[in-house]
Amino acid sequence: MRRAGVIDTAGGLGQHDHLCWVFDTRQDYRATVQRFLADGLAGGQRVVLVADWAGHDDLARLAGLAGPDSPPGAAQLRDVGAYGGGSLTDPAAQVRTYAAMTEQAVADGFSGLRVAADVTPLVRSPEARAAFARYEFLADGYMARHPMSAMCGYDRAELGAAAVAELAGMHPLASPDATALRLFAADPGDTAAAAVLAGEIDIAGHAQLRAALSRVDLAPVGGTVSIDARQLTFIDHTALIALVEHVRGRGAATELLVDRRSGVPQLAGLLRLADLRVVVA
Known part of the structure; x- marks a missing residue:
């Protein structure tokens, strides 16, 4: 099972983990990259550093670790x-590119592929961020099922806190203070849900939730979209209604799988939304 949550180190991650690391200085990010890729090399993975600022010294350090x-x-x-x-216009095609790289790594004798990418230059406009958010969700679904792990880096000093939260929220794992909510692909070994919704969603997260929902394909099964909300610690009534209305717009009902300590069943009972089913799992 892969990890999900907020973490303060890029060390010790597994073969399917997908981390967003928000940084304020390149020096700190470089150190995080080295730890993340060193673990990949130790685990027999092929590692790839994607960054416009990286040079032969960075590659030499990685080669030395190998x-x-x-x-x-x-x-x-x-x-x-x-x-x-340098301009992501086809998110699905980029996932296919990494799938081919993963397959080649395995064919070359590695246990999988591990990528650390500073993709700040690709998300400077709202349109670019929308496309990249779609890519992050699709790539996460691929990583959940195949031997690829990744750490996506975003420069908060350049992009701003709101922009990085929008992108960090599409990852199972995020660095501290990157985002309050996360919407990401479900682990097929753990649940059959269409996606996982985690974190806290209050008035400050309404716009981010709507943006995230617009960028993922929550495919109904038997007329229902199932969402794993066991890691959702709080959601207010406005956000819950927005979630149900989004799924309703796809012609489906919403099923939320929640933790036994969740307050969602009580909230749903008060709202009496006919096309919402809450299951304590």
Whole structure:
């Protein structure tokens, strides 16, 4: 089972983990990247650093960590042109690119693929962030099922807190103070839900929730969209109504799987939404 939550280190992550690391200085991010990729090398993965600022010194440090007996190509360096020439217009195509890289890594004798990418240059406009948020959710679904892990880096000093929260919220794992809510792909080994909704959603998160919902494909099964909300610690009535209305717009009812300590069953009882079913799981 892969990890989800807010974490303060990029160390010790597994083969399917997907982390958003928000940084304020490149120096701090470099140290985090080294730890994340070093763990990948130790686990037999091929590691790839994607960053416009990275150079041969960064690659040399990674190659040194890989060791002289590692298979060829254990550590690789790319710039953000790897994402559709530096402008992500087809999120699904980018997922296919990483799927091919993962398959090639396994064919070359590695246990999988691990990518650390500073994608700040790709999300400077609202339109670019919308496309990249869609990509993050699709890529997360791929990682949940295949031997790929990734750490996506966003420069808060350049993008601003609201922009990075929008993107961090599409990851199972996030660095501290990156985002209050997260909407990400469900772990197929744990639940059959269409997605996981986690964190806290109050008035400050209403716009972010609506944006996140607009960027994912919550496919109904038998007329119902099931969402794993066991990691949702709080949701207010406005956000719950918005969630149900979004699913209703897809012609489906909403099923929320919640923790036994959740206050959602009581809230749902007060709202009496006919197309909402709450299941304590």
